[in-house]
Amino acid sequence: MDNISFMDRAAVLAQALPYIQKYSGKIVVIKYGGNAMIDDDLKQAVMSDLVLLQLVGIHVVLVHGGGPEISAMLKKIGKESKFINGLRYTDKETADIVQMVLGGKVNKDLVALVERHHGKALGLCGIDGGLLKAKKLESEVDLGYVGDITQVNAKPVLDALAGGYIPVIATVASDAAGNVYNINADTAAARIAAELHAENLILMTDIRGLLADKDREETLIPHVCVSDVPALKREGTISGGMIPKIDCCVETVRRGVKKAVIIDGRVPHSILIEILTDEGIGTMFT
Amino acid sequence: MDNISFMDRAAVLAQALPYIQKYSGKIVVIKYGGNAMIDDDLKQAVMSDLVLLQLVGIHVVLVHGGGPEISAMLKKIGKESKFINGLRYTDKETADIVQMVLGGKVNKDLVALVERHHGKALGLCGIDGGLLKAKKLESEVDLGYVGDITQVNAKPVLDALAGGYIPVIATVASDAAGNVYNINADTAAARIAAELHAENLILMTDIRGLLADKDREETLIPHVCVSDVPALKREGTISGGMIPKIDCCVETVRRGVKKAVIIDGRVPHSILIEILTDEGIGTMFT
Amino acid sequence: MDNISFMDRAAVLAQALPYIQKYSGKIVVIKYGGNAMIDDDLKQAVMSDLVLLQLVGIHVVLVHGGGPEISAMLKKIGKESKFINGLRYTDKETADIVQMVLGGKVNKDLVALVERHHGKALGLCGIDGGLLKAKKLESEVDLGYVGDITQVNAKPVLDALAGGYIPVIATVASDAAGNVYNINADTAAARIAAELHAENLILMTDIRGLLADKDREETLIPHVCVSDVPALKREGTISGGMIPKIDCCVETVRRGVKKAVIIDGRVPHSILIEILTDEGIGTMFT
Amino acid sequence: MDNISFMDRAAVLAQALPYIQKYSGKIVVIKYGGNAMIDDDLKQAVMSDLVLLQLVGIHVVLVHGGGPEISAMLKKIGKESKFINGLRYTDKETADIVQMVLGGKVNKDLVALVERHHGKALGLCGIDGGLLKAKKLESEVDLGYVGDITQVNAKPVLDALAGGYIPVIATVASDAAGNVYNINADTAAARIAAELHAENLILMTDIRGLLADKDREETLIPHVCVSDVPALKREGTISGGMIPKIDCCVETVRRGVKKAVIIDGRVPHSILIEILTDEGIGTMFT
Amino acid sequence: MDNISFMDRAAVLAQALPYIQKYSGKIVVIKYGGNAMIDDDLKQAVMSDLVLLQLVGIHVVLVHGGGPEISAMLKKIGKESKFINGLRYTDKETADIVQMVLGGKVNKDLVALVERHHGKALGLCGIDGGLLKAKKLESEVDLGYVGDITQVNAKPVLDALAGGYIPVIATVASDAAGNVYNINADTAAARIAAELHAENLILMTDIRGLLADKDREETLIPHVCVSDVPALKREGTISGGMIPKIDCCVETVRRGVKKAVIIDGRVPHSILIEILTDEGIGTMFT
C-alpha cells in the first residue's frame, strides 16, 4: 500500500464523495461478530472504520453478541455450553454469565477500543433505558432464558447519537418481571435497524456472501431481491447456517430498511468497502 | 404505618416542601453500598427513593461498587479474593472479573430495578464516553490493577441527566493504553460529585454515623466542620474504616461540594430522610 | 402529627411516588372557594399545596371567585347585593366593583400569599391577553353584566406556566365592545380546564362530596360516571346547589378532561390528599 | 388632516425610518398619567401609539397610577382623601382601595383598551411575580402604607415582552410580611426603566415641559443635562411639582438609562412624536 | 411637505397601524423595474421603503431585471440587442453578458444602496443555492438562452430572511448541464412569490395601472378579480404590453398568493403607499 502515490490517494478520497453524500445523516446498523471480533488487526480496522464513518456524518450503531467469550467464561466456572438447534441453552446461571460477559466485558472493551481511535462511544445493553423488552422464546424444546424481542425503544440509541456517541449495544433484554434474556444478536440488530429507520443493516460474517455454488467463492451472488429468497431456499442455494441470517435480512427489508447486506468480516475495512466504494463485497438484499 | 391518617399523610407531604425547594434542580451524588445493596426490601426502598427524587426535580446520580458480588464470582472460578490494607489485590484476571461483575451484572441489575419502579436509568461505567480516566495507584505494595482517578469527564453523566435518565455508574476506569482498573467507589463518587458541582454527596454505610463513643449510637455527632477532622482523627474519634470514608467527605467539600453526608443505609428510605426531612440522620460534613 | 417517626414520614413520601408519576407534567385546574378561602389556616395550607405540586412538576392553575369580598365591598358603598336564582344581579356599578375586588384585591392577595410560601405566581383576569371572552348571559330575567364565556385563549395561561409561575385567575371577562362581565368561577374553571386539556379539574367546596343520604357523611359516593348523572338527578340524589357544580364536572369530562372532582375544602391539605394519595376524598366524575 | 395627500403621507412614513432604526429592539418605559388618562380621545391615541410601537419592534412598558380613580372610590365609601406634602395618607383601608382600584380597575381597563386596538397586553401589579418589593417610606410625618421600592425583579416584565404582550403595570408593591404599599408611579417607572436597561423613560404630564419662564410656553427648554439640574433648582427654574418628576429623570439617567423625557400628554400622539420624529416635544434629560 | 405639522405627522404614522398589523410577519415580493430603477430620487425612495418595511416586521424580497444596463453593455462590446416578440434574443455571448450585468453589477449595486440606508441585503441570483432551475423556453422562433423556470427552491431566500437580510434577486437561472438562462423578471417574481406563499406580489411599472380608457389616467380600474381577466382581454381593455404582466398577476393569484398589484413606480414611495395606506394606487388582482 505504501507504493500508492499521494495523487492516487487523493483520487481515492475524491471518489468516496458520492457514497458519503448518499449516507450523510443516515443511520447504519452494524451487527459485529465472527472473525472480525477475534483477530486483533481486523478489530482495530473495524473500530477505525466506525470512527471514520461517524466523523463524516454517518450515524453508526454497533450491535454485538459474544458467543466465544460466553463459552470461555462458562468453562472457567466449570459449566459446559449446551446448544439446541444452534441456540445456547440458557439456565438462570448461564443468563447471569451472558449478561456479565456481554454487558460488562465485551461491550465495555469495545467502547474502550473506539476511544483509543479517538472516537466517543456509549456502551448500552437492552436493559438500559428500556431499549429492548423481551419474553421467553417459544420453541419445541425448552431453551431457558433465551428471549424473543417484544419491543424496541429507540430513545436511548437516538439520545446517544445526538450526544455524539457511537452506541455499542449488547443484546440482553429484560421483561416486566425483571428476568434477563439472552437475545440473538442478528435478530436484535435487525429489529433495532427497523425501529431506527436505518438506511442499511450490515451483518458481518465469516463467509464471502451468498454463493451460487457454495464451494466456489467466485460464484458470489451480489444482489438478491427479498422476493426471490423463498425460491433460493427451495433450490438449496440458501441453506444451513445462512437461513437465519438471511431471514433477518428479509425481515429488516420488509420492515422498511432500504437494504441489508451480508459482508465478509475477514476482509480488512470491509465496512468502508461496503459503504464508501462501489465494490460488490458480499450479498445485498433489497 | 397504616394507622397514619390521610390528613397526617398530607401534612407530612406538605412539610417536605422547603426541602424540595432547596434541592430543586440540584445534583445529588449517592454512593450506594453496604446492607442497602444486599437486603431486598432496602434495595427496593432505595430505588423508589431515587425515582421519587428524580421526579420532583432533583438530579440524582448513583455510584456503586460491588465487593461481595466480585468475591462470589471469583470464588466461582476458583480464585480467592486477596486484600492488602483493605484494598483488593487485582491481577489481570481479577480486573476482568471486576469489570464484568460491576459493569455487566450489578450495574445493569440496578438499571432494571429502577425501571421496575417506573423510572428511567442508564448504566454507565467509567469507560463509557471517557467518564473516568485512571492510572495505576501508587502504593508501597503492588496492588495490580487498582486505579487512581486522573480525570473525570462529566459530559456523559450530564447527557444522561438531560435525557431524563438516572445515571447509574460502575466504578471501573481505563487508561490511554486501554488497561482497565478497579476504582474505589467512595473515591469515585467523591470525584464525580466535585466535577458535577453537586449540592450533596451521600455515602450510604452500615453504621449510624460518626459516634463520639463508638459503642453507643446515641452519641452520634450530627455535624462536623471539615476543619475539625484532623483533631478528631488525633483524638481517635475518627479511626479505622471510617478514615477513608471521611477523607472522601473532606476532599469533596474542599473541591466545592456544599456538603457530604455519611448516612445509615440500614434505615429504610434513609435517602429521603436525609434529603426531604430535617431529621439528623447520620453525620454531615461541611 | 409530631408523633410520627421520621421513618414513617419517609414512608409516606415514598408512597406518593406513583401519584406524582401519574400527574408529572400534567395540568390540574383548581377552582378555589368556600371555607378554604376564608379560614386563614386552610388558606395557608392551600397555598403550600400549590407550591409543592408546582415544584414536583405538576402544572397547577388556580381559578377563583370572591363572592363574600364583593358583597362586603358593595355594602361599604351602600349598595345591597341582589341575587336572582343564585346569581348576582350585576348592574354597571356592580360590574366595576366585581372587577376591582376580584382582579385587584382577591387575586393579588392570593399571588402575594403564594410568594410567601416561596412560590411564584402571576395574577391574571379574563381580560389579560384575551384569556376569556364573554357575552351577556341569556336568561329569563335580566341579570345585567353576568357573562357567558364565548372563547377561552389558553396562551397567557400556558405562557405563565412556561415562565414557572402559578397562574391565578380572576373570573371577569370582556367582550369586543369592552364591556366587562362577572363570570361564574366554577364554569370558568371548567372551560379553562377543557381548553388546557387538563388532567383533572378540582372544585373545592364546603361539603364532603355527593352523599347518597345528604344527612349522613358516611354515605359519600366516591365515584360517579357522568352517564349516571341524569338518573341521580331524577332520583333526587343530586339536587339544589349541587346541580350547577356537578353540571360543570359533567361538561368538563365531556370536553375531554380525564376527571373532575368535588372535594371538601374544609379538610386541611385536601388538594394533596386528592392528588397524592389513594384516599377517596370527595366525589370523582369520569 | 384629510387634506394631506397620499404622497405626503408616504413621505412622512419614510421619514420615520431612522427613528425606528434607532429604537428597534430597545425598551421604552412610559409613565402614563394626567389628562392623557382622562380624555377619551387622548386615551385612544395613547393605546394606538403603544400598539404601533410594539408592532414596529420597540418594546414598550406602560406604568400607571390612578389618583383620581382612587379618590373617587374613597369618596364612594365615604372616606376623604388626605394628602400630606402631596402624598396620599394611606391607612390600611385606603391601601386596600388603592390595590383594588389600581390593580383591578384602572390596570385591567387599560389592558382591555390595548386589545381593542388589536394589541396584546398583560396587566401586572408590583405583587405579580415579585416584580416590586417595598418597605414603608421613611418620612417626618407618618404616611401609613406609602412605600419605598427596595427591589425590582425584571423577570415578569421581560417574560411578558418575550410573550409578545405589552406589560401594563399598576404601582402597588408588597413586603416580605405581606403588607401592600402605595407606590409613587413616577418613581416606580424610573426604577423599572433602570432595571430593564431601557433606552428611554417617558413621563407623560399636563405641562409643555420645563419652561425658562413658567408663564410662557414658547420658553420651553428642550434639553437639559442632568448635571445642570442643581443649578436650575437653585435659580428657581425647576420648582414646585416639577421637582419630584425631574428628580426621577435625573435618577433614571444616573442609573444608566440613556435619556428621560417629560412630554405633554395633552398633545395627541405625543408618544409617537417623541419617539418617531425629530420634533422637540417636551424636555429631555440626558 | 415641510408644512405638515408634527401633530399631523404623528397622526399619519398612527393611521399606518392597521396596515402594519395586516402585513406583520408576512412576505411581500416586489418586482423592481422601470423608471423607479433609473431615476436616482425614486431609487433612493424605493430602498428607504424596503428598509422601513423590513424594520417594521414585513419580510420584503426584491426581484429585479435590468434590460437597459444589459443593452448598454452589449453596445459597449459592439453587439446589437435583438428582440423577438419583445423577448431578447440571447446567444451564448449575450447570456454571459446578462449574467454578468444582472448578477454582478445591477444586483450588487442595489445591495450597496440598501446598506447606505442602513439596511442589510444579500445579493443572490437564481444560481445561488439552486434558487431557480430553468430549461430552454419553447417558442416558435429560437430565442437562444431564454429560460423557462422549472423549479423554485425557497431555502436560500428564507435563509436570507431569517438572517435579517433583504434578499435581492437577479433573474438568471441554470439547468442541470450548467447552461445559464436569461429569465423574465416578472415571471420569476411571480413564481418566487408563489413558492414563498407571499401575501402580496407587487409589480412596479411605468404606468398608472389598468385603465378603462388607456388615454385617461382617471379611468384607473383599482380592483380586478382574476376570473374577469379573460373578458377584459376580449374587449381589449387588457392589451399589448399589459398582457404578460397581468398574466403574471393571474398566475400568482392562482398559485395561492392573496393578491398581486401593478403599481406606478414613477410615484415616490409608491410601495409604502400600496402597503401602508388605504389609497387605491394601481390595480390589484385577487
Place this chain on the structure above:
Amino acid sequence: MDNISFMDRAAVLAQALPYIQKYSGKIVVIKYGGNAMIDDDLKQAVMSDLVLLQLVGIHVVLVHGGGPEISAMLKKIGKESKFINGLRYTDKETADIVQMVLGGKVNKDLVALVERHHGKALGLCGIDGGLLKAKKLESEVDLGYVGDITQVNAKPVLDALAGGYIPVIATVASDAAGNVYNINADTAAARIAAELHAENLILMTDIRGLLADKDREETLIPHVCVSDVPALKREGTISGGMIPKIDCCVETVRRGVKKAVIIDGRVPHSILIEILTDEGIGTMFT
C-alpha cells in the same frame, strides 16, 4: 488508478481518519486561482474536493479573483489592461467591469459548478451583507479604485456556513460613500481567514512552493516559521512575485490563524492532499 484494489482503497480512506478528526468543525479558507481555475479537469477536481470537505464536516470558504477574465472583458470593450507594480490600474469604468466579471460571472459560474457536484454554494461579494469594507489603497502612483480592506464582517459568511452552503466570495468591496473597489484576492482571503479564526489558509498557486533553489523543484522548503521570513527575504530565497503571497501568509499567522500554506494548484486534488494526507505538498507557514 484503476489498478488500485478495493482493499487498498479502503485502507487509503481509513488513513484519512486522523486528518479529518483534526479539521472536523474547523474553518479552512482557500484562495482559488491560477491554473486550477483555468484547466477544466483541475477545476472539476477542486469543486469535488470542496464538496467532499464540506460533507465530512470541514467548513470550507472559497475566495477568488479572476484576472484573466477581467482582462478578456476589458479587451472586449476595447480597453487595455494597465498594470502598475503588478496591480491593475482601475479607473471607474474598469471598476465596474471588475465588479461585473468577478461578482456576476466568475463567482456565479463557480457556484454552478459546486452544485453540479451536488454541493450547495452561495455566491457573495464583499458588498453583500457588508462583508468587506474598503478605502482607496494608498500608494505612490494613483491606482484608481484599488482598495485596502478596512473592515471584515464575518456574519454573512458564518450565516452561509450555518445554512449548509459553501461561501464563494468575489473580492470587491465598497466604502460608506458607495464606491466599489477592486481588492487583491490573496489579501482578502488572508483577512477573511483571520476574522473567521480559520484553522488554515490555503493559497493555490502555479508553483511547487518555496524553493531553496528556484530552478529545482526538489529543493522545496516544506515548512517555514514566520519569524524566519525576514532572513529568507534578505538572502533572496523569497523574492519577486512570492513576496506578496508570503506576506499574506505571515500576516494571517500573526492574526491568529494556525497555519497558512502555499500549494501547487497544478496538481489534481491538491487541496485534499494538503488537508487529508501527511504529504508535504507545498510550503507551510506557522
